[in-house]
Amino acid sequence: MSDKEKKESKPARKPLGLKRSVEAGEVKQTFSHGRTNKVVVEVKRRKLVGKPGAQEAAKKIDPVAPPEQKAPEKPAPAPAPKPKPKAADTLTRQERQEKLLREAEEARLTALEETRRREMQKKKESTAEEKRRVEENKKASAEEKKATEEAVKQAKDEAAQKAAEEQKAAADASAAATSDKAPAPRKFTPVERPPRAEPKKPAPKPSRSRNERRQSGKLTVTKALSQGDGGARARSLAALKRAREKEKRAQMAGQPREAKPKQSREVIVPEAITVQELAKRMGEKGADLVKALFNMDMMVTVNQTIDADTAELLVEEFGHKINRVSDDDIEIDVETDVDPEDTLKPRPPVVTIMGHVDHGKTSLLDALRGTDVVTGEAGGITQHIGAYQVKRKDGNVITFLDTPGHEAFTEMRLRGANVTDIVILVVAADDGLMPQTIEAINHTKAADVPMIVAINKIDKDGANPQKIRERLLEHEVIVEAMSGEVQDVEVSALKGTNLDELVEKIMLQAELLELKANPDRNADATVIEAKLDKGRGPVATVLVNRGTLKRGDVFVVGGESGKVRALIDDKGKQVKEAGPSVPVEVLGLSGVPSSGEKLTVVENEQRAREVAEYRKQKALEQRTATAPASLENLFSGISDKAIEYPVLIKGDVQGSVEAIAGSLNKISNDDIKVRVLHSGVGGITESDVTLAKASNAPIIGFNVRANAKAREIAQREGVRFKYFDVIYDLIEDIKGEMAGELGPERIETVVGRAEVKEVFPAGKKDKAAGLLVLDGVIKTGHHARLTREDVIVSKTVIASLRRFKDNVDEVRSGLECGVVLEDTNDIKAGDTLEVFDVELKERVL
Structure with missing residues (x-):
């Protein structure tokens, strides 16, 4: 093989050009990703071109060409020069190996293509077989259904024919009996129901036979027997129940709107009520009420309180009737509730x-x-x-x-x-x-x-x-x-x-x-003491006045409400109820009530919340009423010169907190007053520390301690804790701190007076005054006031004192002297100089 043929036989990609794509004696192979390869075919070995699968591979090379056309549609290229007869003989061993490898690769690719083609053919055949099987099943199902319908129809026809024959036989017998003139007994002739109901029943559809069985209504004996004869499956009890519920819903949905009017309620509305509580009483959603209020240009939430007039508008808009009650109707009047004499028992x-x-x-x-x-x-x-x-x-x-x-x-x-x-x-x-x-x-x-x-x-x-x-x-x-x-x-x-x-x-x-009381009624009790227990929450010690307090009772006490979760007697044991004159601890309060409050059992939680909310509102109004009502009172309070000593008080029980606050208010005077920022029952918390930090106030803990988080914040912010367990020590300590806040008492004693006769310059800036001592004595270093027409011009100190040209320590009454005052040059002839001595004395409250 020549060098040119070797170069062309390589599978490397060539650059695009205008050369002929296929030459005589060459075969072009096309692979995936656009790869092609040219294979040289020798004239002497034409049998390689016709090997099995070669023609199909050649056809797949160019899918656009028609099947019978072996060569491409392009014009035939010029015939290539004949290879030399010695080409096969001149091939080296390496070239022969390469040629064999190419042939093996061709055979492998051809085999892969054949395998893929066979798999595609099998897949198509299986899909066709499955479709054929589905069609056969449908056809068989249709035939079976048709046979079933024919059998049912035949059975109904036979039953109708049999009934007609029996009716005819009965008529013949009746006629024979009438001809013999013998009184025949009255005989009941049953009438077959299915033939008469047959015209009303719609013909079953093949595609909805199952739905028809589900929606057939009430199951009767006749239907059950006919279904059993026809081979249909009987309906279960659950299916019957579902069908009846569906019929009931359909019947209710089919009723006209006037048949089911909206329920109108009588809503009791007090002077103030929250939106959520009003929604509960109306039986409406709280979101609907908030939406209606938004339409009225009132931006409120469900937890906010609205007045009775706004509540009336809402009630009428939702189609309910309103029943407005006054404050007297809300509050529980225990005084007028007197028990009959025959119900009283000794206590x-x-x-x-x-x-x-x-x-x-x-x-x-x-x-x-x-x-x-x-x-x-x-x-x-x-x-x-x-x-x-x-x-x-x-x-x-x-x-x-x-x-x-x-x-x-x-x-x-x-x-x-x-x-x-x-x-x-x-x-x-x-x-x-x-x-x-x-x-x-x-x-x-x-x-x-x-x-x-x-x-x-x-x-x-x-x-x-x-x-x-x-x-x-x-x-x-x-x-x-x-x-x-x-x-x-x-x-x-x-x-x-x-x-x-x-x-x-x-x-x-x-x-x-x-002493007598009625034990068979709702309980009334008095709170003796109240506290906040760490594990049990708010706890109140109450003394039952009348009635019997039971576990589970709903009650209201002051501004708090709750439900009795547990009753504990004085020995620490849980009891189920407590009668008159019995002291018990009550658990289940919403908050810590005040000592001396009345606990009253009410009928339900709604009533308890209503009374508690009303009492809180009244207490807020009372606190607001005690605020300064005019600008004069407000400014008089601001101009008060008394120093405020702010404190926070936390105690174990309500009575101790009240006693501490009252005692601290008693030790206040015109110079310093105690201001209780906050007082409460329970341990010292993070919020207490934050409040004390804002006002720079100490926290007084009486039989309580701060939690870990509060201690950490207090150490970081510099808040002081003052712990006590005896009220004597607490009052003495606070007295000392208040006295220290005022500082030592300043006592002034006038020692001399003098009149300014003339003013002289002294140095570059200072001025010297020539004085005539009118009374007492004037000493160097004493405090002095310079007055002009009985108005204080300045407070100063005598810096130096001279008589003639000599410096002296003091000048007595009737003598003249010169004086230089510290930090003041506003001196005029005719001013009066008052000299006094200051003594600091420890203050005691």
Whole structure:
């Protein structure tokens, strides 16, 4: 093979040109991706061109050419020169190997093409076979359906023919019986239903036979038998149920709109109501009400409150009837709700122990209960109202309330007196009457409850019970030993002396009072104490006044509402209900109520939310009413020179928080006033720290602590925590801080006065004044005021003092001198110079 033929036999891609694409003795191969190859064919080996598959491959090379045309449609090229006869002989071994490789590649490609063609043919045959099978199945199904229909029709025809024959036989028998004139018995001839119903039933369609079976309506015995004869599958119970529900829905949908009018409700609307609550009462969606308000140009949300006039517009727009109620209808009036006499039953007495601090009130209660409560109180003084029940051996039950004796707990003592039946006034025999003792006597008289005087500590040296009785006369308390009506008992809580006599007098007084209440009604109770428990949430200690408080009751207390989740008695056990005069802890409140609030059980949660929302609104209006109403009052408050001492108060119970706030307000004066930024029940939180930081105020924690997050923020922001568990220490500490806030007291003492006679220049800037001392003495370094026509011109200090040409320390009355004042040159003849001395004294509130 020549060099030119070797170069042309290579499969490398050639550049485009105008040469002939196919030459004589060459075969062009076309591959994927536009690749082509030219193969040289020798004249001596023509048999290679006609090898199996070569012609088909040549045809596939140019798909545009017709099948019978072997050469391309292009004009035949000029005949190539004949190869030399020695070409085959002159091929080298390498050329022969290359030629064999090309032939093998051609054969492989041809085989692959043949395989692909056979696979395509098989795929087409399988698709055709599947279509043929589907058509045969359809044809068989149609034939089977047609045969079934013919069988059913034939069976119906036979049944109709049989019925006609029976009817004819019956008619013949009747005629024969009539001809014999014999009374024949009346015979019921059944009429076959299917033939009569056949014209009404539409002819079954082949494509909807299954749907027809589903929608055929109620299944009867005749239909079931006919379906069984026809070989159709019986309907299940679920299919029947679905069909009946579908018929019912279709029947309801087919009714006219007037047949089902919109339900109109009578909506009770108070003076103020939230959009969500109004939607619930109307039975509408809250979003629909908000949309209607938007159309009225009112941009509100479902949680906002609207007035009664706006609510009336909404109710009428939605087609309901409105029933407006006044404030008196919303509020629960407990006073007018009086129980009939025949429903009242005896109840245990409620006894409150009152007196001065450290006179033995809690110790006396411990002796009656057989427990020890004093050890649990910080500092040995009671700082909460404790409620306990004591059951005696004879079966009598007494409810005791232990009140604090410190002066800060006045409100708590007042609440104790208001909910009690009998007051035990504890007076120490060795101490006598003290301020809190007198205050307890006044509370008892104001509450108009009977009193029993317990003269305690009679076992101590120096005890003088008779002196106590005489001192009580000063406050119009006359005991039985002094010919009065007030019972008195000499007791010793430490030794247990005369405790039984004290209990007997309590029961005697209770019998005289004839204490009764109705237990078979919704409960009314009074909140004795309230707190925020970390694990249980808001907890209120209540004393049931009447009725029975049960688990699951819905109630409202002050501005809070809730549902009783649990009731816990004074021994820490859960109970299902609590009757009159029983103290219990109530769990399930929406928030911490105020001490002294009334707890009332209502019929449902809607009513409870309504009353609570109304009370919150009233409280807000009351707070707003106490704000400055005029600009004069507002500016007078701003111009007040008193320094404010802001604090945050957090305590364990509501009563302690109230007592601390009241005590701090009492120690305020004209120079400095305590401003309580926030007070609440529970631990110190992050929001408390943030508020204290904004006002630079300390946080007072009484029997509570700050959580970890609050401590972290306080350390970063520099907020102070002040923890206390005894109210004495708290008040003394705050007093000291308030005095330090004011600083030491400045006391000024005038030591001399002088008149300016003449003014001289002194140096480049300063001026010197020639003075005549009118009174007292003038000293160097003393403070001075320069006045002109009784108006202070400047406050200064005497820098230097001269008499003639000599510097002196002081000049006395009647003498003349020259003086240079610091930081002032506004000096004129005729001015008056007042010299005074300043003394700083530690301030005490």
